[in-house]
Amino acid sequence: MINVAVSGALGRMGTTIGRIVDEAPDLELVGGIDIREGSFFGKEVVPAARIDAFLKEKKPDVLIDFTVAAAAVENIRAAARNNVALIVGTTGFSPEQREIIRSAVEGNVPAVISSNFSVGVNIFWKLVREAARELGDYDIEVTEAHHRYKKDAPSGTAKTILEILDQELGEREKVYGRVGAAERKNEIGVHAVRGGDIVGDHAVLFAGNFECIEISHRAYDRAVFAQGAVRAARWVVGRDPRIYAMQDVLGI
C-alpha cells in the first residue's frame, strides 16, 4: 500500500486526484494540505502552516502538489526535509524558484515534476520536437487556451513547448500576444486565451509557403492530468533521489 497526501487538496486538481486515490485499492489517501482547514473524501485537510507536523504524523510515502508556485516551493522543501517523495504539477515557477526546488530535491528525495501529466501531451511534445527538427524554416506560432480561473500565462505546457523549440532550433525571440504593425521576422509567436471552463488546449502551428502543419492537443477533463499524476506517484516511490520527468515514468 502506498500512502498518498495531496497539497492543494481543496482545489480543482486536488479534489480530482483525491477521488482517484480514494478509489484505488493499492493507494491510501492519508490527508491533504490547503490554505484553510477542511476535509476531502473523509480525510483531514490541514492548513499549509502545519505541513511539517502533518507529514510527521501521517507519514505519506508521496506528496502530490497542485497549488500555486510560491506555495509549492515551500511544500516541496517541507517534503524534502521529511523524506517524502514528490509529484509536482504546479506551474508558473520563476527561474529562481526552479533553482530552490532543484537544490531541495536533488540528493534528498525522488520527484517527478511536469508541467503536464497527461499521456497525450507527453506524446504531443515528442511530435512537436520531431516537427521542429524538420520544419525549422517555417514560421512558428504557439497557442494555448484555458479556463477563466487560471493564474499563470502562458501555461506551463506552452513554456515546455518553447523549451523544446529552443532546444531544436536555437534560442529565438518570443513575441507574446502580437499587437501593432510589425513585419514578422524569425520570432516565435505565443498566444494565451482565457475563458469559461476550457480544460486545456495547446497547438503549435508551423506555417510555410502554400502549406501549414498544426499539431494540437485538447484535454476534455482534468482527470487526464490527475490519472497521470497518480501513475507517477506509484512509479516514484523508492527511486533514486533526483528530479524526473513524466517521460521517465512513461518510458518514452
Ligand SMILES: NC(=O)C1=CN([C@@H]2O[C@H](COP(=O)(O)OP(=O)(O)OC[C@H]3O[C@@H](n4cnc5c(N)ncnc54)[C@H](O)[C@@H]3O)[C@@H](O)[C@H]2O)C=CC1
Ligand atoms: N501539470 C499538470 O498536468 C497540471 C498542472 N496544473 C497546475 O496545477 C496548479 C493548480 O491548478 P488548479 O487545481 O486548477 O488550481 P486551484 O486554484 O483550483 O487549486 C489550488 C489550490 O491550492 C491551494 N493552496 C494555495 N496555497 C497553498 C499552500 N500554501 N499549500 C497548500 N495548498 C495551497 C488553494 O487554496 C487551492 O485550493 C496550477 O499551477 C495549474 O497550472 C493544473 C492542471 C494540470
Ligand SMILES: O=C(O)C1=N[C@H](C(=O)O)C[C@H](O)C1
Ligand atoms: O491550470 C490548468 O488548468 C492547467 N495547467 C497546466 C499548464 O499550465 O500547462 C496544464 C494544463 O494545461 C491545465
